[in-house]
Each structure stands twice: as C-alpha cells, then as structure tokens.
Amino acid sequence: MHIIRSVSDADLLFKALSDPGRRKLMDRLHANDGQTLSELCRYLDMTRQGVTQHLAVLEAANLVAVQWRGREKLHFLNPVPLQEIYDRWISKFERLRLQALGELKRSLEEGSTDPKRRSKT
Amino acid sequence: MSANGRSSFVYVTFIRTTPEKLWAALTDAEFTSRYWFGTSAQSAWTQGAQWKLVGRDGTLTDSGEIVESDPPRRLVIRWQNEWKAELKAEGQSRCTMLLEPVGSAVKLTVTHEIERAESKLITAVSGGWPRVLSNLKSLLETGEIAITEGQHHDLRARELAQAQASST
Numbered sequence: 206m207h208i209i210r211s212v213s214d215a216d217l218l219f220k221a222l223s224d225p226g227r228r229k230l231m232d233r234l235h236a237n238d239g240q241t242l243s244e245l246c247r248y249l250d251m252t253r254q255g256v257t258q259h260l261a262v263l264e265a266a267n268l269v270a271v272q273w274r275g276r277e278k279l280h281f282l283n284p285v286p287l288q289e290i291y292d293r294w295i296s297k298f299e300r301l302r303l304q305a306l307g308e309l310k311r312s313l314e315e316g317s318t319d320p321k322r323r324s325k326t
Numbered sequence: 327m328s329a330n331g332r333s334s335f336v337y338v339t340f341i342r343t344t345p346e347k348l349w350a351a352l353t354d355a356e357f358t359s360r361y362w363f364g365t366s367a368q369s370a371w372t373q374g375a376q377w378k379l380v381g382r383d384g385t386l387t388d389s390g391e392i393v394e395s396d397p398p399r400r401l402v403i404r405w406q407n408e409w410k411a412e413l414k415a416e417g418q419s420r421c422t423m424l425l426e427p428v429g430s431a432v433k434l435t436v437t438h439e440i441e442r443a444e445s446k447l448i449t450a451v452s453g454g455w456p457r458v459l460s461n462l463k464s465l466l467e468t469g470e471i472a473i474t475e476g477q478h479h480d481l482r483a484r485e486l487a488q489a490q491a492s493s494t
Contacts, residue, residue, distance in 0.1 A: 214340075239334060270336040270435065281336040288456035292464065292472035303480065 214267075218286050221266035226251060227259045231268065234282035241277055333448040334439035339459045340431045343466045348425055348432050349398035351466060361461035361471055363478045371395055377403055385409065390418070399425055405438070413447045416440060434459070453485055 221227055226249075233245060242260070246253050260280060263269040270283040341348060351357050352367070359366040364382035369375050373395050379388040387409040394402035401423040407413035419440040426433045436455060440448055457473055464472040 239336075267338055267340065270338040272336055272437070281334075283336065283338050284456045285337050285339045285459050288460040289463070289472075292460050296473055296477060299477065303477075 214286075217266040218268070218290070221262050221268055224259070224262075226255070227263055230256065230259055230263065231282055234269070234280060238281050239272070239279045241279060245280065331443050332439060332441055333443060333445035334437065335448065335452045335455070337436045337455050337459060339434050339463050340428065341434060341463045341466050342431045345398035345425045345427055345432050347466065348434060349401075351462060352401065352423060353397075361465045362458050363461075363475045371397075371401075377405075393420070407447055407450075410450075413450060416442060416445055416447045419445075419447055419451075434462075453482075457481070 229249065230245065233248060234240060237244075242253070242256060245260075246256050249256060251259070260269060264271060267286050268283055270281045272279050272281060343351075351361075353369070353371045355366040355368045359382070362379075365379050365387060367377070367379055369377040369392055371377075371392060373392055375392045375395075377390045377392050378386055381387055387407070388405055389408050390404040390406050392401070393404050394400060403421045403423075405419045405421045406417065417440075419438060422435075422437045424433075424435040424437075426435070436459065438448060438451055438455070457478055461471045461473055464470060
C-alpha cells in the first residue's frame with residue numbers, strides 16, 4: 206500500500222478526511238491521544254468493525270500512527286499531513302493577509318490619518 | 327496525549343529520499359537550521375555525546391545527550407528544555423527518531439515522551455514538530471522550504487496568545 210503513496214498522497218488524504226465518522230475519530234484522538242481500539246469504540250456510535258475500517262483508512266493516509274506498547278496497539282493522531290495541507294493551500298493566503306496588515310500598520314505609523322491622501326502617494 | 331502518568335506524541339512523515347541523506351539532514355548543524363526556523367542541532371551524534379539546540383542568536387533552547395545512535399536507522403535523544411523555567415522544571419524527556427526505508431521513500435517516525443501526565447513541555451514541542459517535519463520533507467524533496475521563519479514566529483505568537491486567553 207505504501208509503495209503507491211508517491212502517486213496519490215493527496216488523494217488518500219482528502220478521501221480519508223471526507224468521512225464524518227473518520228473526522229470524529231480524529232477528534233477523539235485529538236482530545237486524548239494514544240488510545241486502543243477498545244477505548245476508541247467506547248465513546249463512538251460505531252461498530253468495532255466500522256472503527257477498525259476507518260482506522261485503516263486513516264493509517265493509509267498517514268493521519269493515524271500506530272505504536273505498540275507491550276501487547277497494546279495505541280493509535281496516535283498524526284498532524285504532519287494536515288500541516289502539509291496548510292503549507293500547500295492555506296499559508297499562501299495568510300501571507301497576503303499579513304502583508305496587507307503590515308502595509309496598514311506602516312501607513313498608519315507613517316503619521317497620515319487620511320487614507321485617501323496616502324493612497325495617492 | 328496523557329495516559330498513565332506519561333505524555334507523548336508520535337509524528338510520521340514519508341520523505342522521498344534515502345536513509346543516509348535523511349540521517350545527514352537530521353544531524354548536520356547548518357542544514358538543520360534551514361528547516362528548523364534558524365535553530366541548529368549540534369552534537370557529535372555518538373552515544374553519550376552532548377546534544378544541544380541553539381537559536382540563530384546563539385540562545386541555548388534545549389540540551390541533553392545522545393542515548394542511542396545507530397546511523398542511519400535510529401537516534402534517541404535525552405532532551406531537556408533550557409529556554410523556559412516551567413518547561414525546564416519538568417526535567418528530561420526522550421525523543422526517538424526512527425528511519426525506515428519504504429519503497430522509494432523513508433518513513434520518519436518521531437516520538438517524544440516524558441514520564442508525567444499533562445506535560446507542558448510535550449504540549450510546547452508538539453506544536454513545533456509538524457512544521458519542522460513538513461519543512462524537512464519539502465526541503466529534501468524540492469530543495470525549498472514550505473514555511474518561512476517569519477510565518478513560523480507569527481503562528482507561534484498566535485498560539486501563545488490563544489493559550490493565554492484560554493487559561494485565564
């Protein structure tokens with residue numbers, strides 16, 4: 206499964222995020238990271254099999270990382286792919302907003318109280 | 327994040343590179359500063375060697391010791407914050423970096439843990455690691471970083487403001 210990652214990282218990621226049940230699972234892990242399957246099933250209105258399947262999709266998309274502690278399989282929320290979405294899709298818009306704020310600050314601090322006059326210069 | 331008197335997180339990224347190149351990227355002081363927002367990781371990287379993170383202005387932010395070093399597979403660092411009194415007071419944490427080849431990529435798993443519940447240190451580092459790892463992946467795969475130092479500091483400032491607002 207991992208070998209095809211290079212072709213469709215983003216596809217797997219957005220597909221994994223497209224299901225409300227999986228998003229709810231991610232919320233549960235965000236509230237309390239490092240849970241077993243049984244712990245996750247306790248608070249969710251889903252069958253154990255359903256949770257298992259959702260976790261497999263999240264793991265394939267690298268949104269959930271698994272660690273063994275003794276005989277317990279713990280599930281951790283992995284935010285790195287979400288950071289990549291931020292870098293790819295959001296940060297460029299933030300940059301424009303920050304630039305606009307920076308320009309506003311500069312024009313105000315340069316002492317002009319009349320925006321119309323400043324905009325002509 | 328907290329269970330049974332322990333706080334931890336596990337972050338994973340797949341990077342299209344070789345284990346040797348990734349190991350070099352994790353252990354080269356100059357290279358680390360390129361994706362770690364100016365912070366450089368300095369050590370001889372052998373078992374028992376001192377380890378430190380130094381900011382661009384020379385501030386010592388974190389220090390510790392290399393617990394295990396098995397290039398290019400496994401690195402374990404005993405990690406203590408030096409920058410903020412309340413984080414330093416929590417004492418030693420443990421950071422493990424695992425490099426595993428998967429097809430034409432390397433799976434990098436970063437685990438950071440401390441033997442105490444509700445750790446502020448773990449909360450603090452958990453916010454920074456995704457940005458560092460995303461930048462590292464981008465730098466190794468494309469030669470460019472994804473997020474700049476200025477944006478990182480802006481995001482940090484906003485997180486701190488939110489944390490302060492929610493704690494009052």
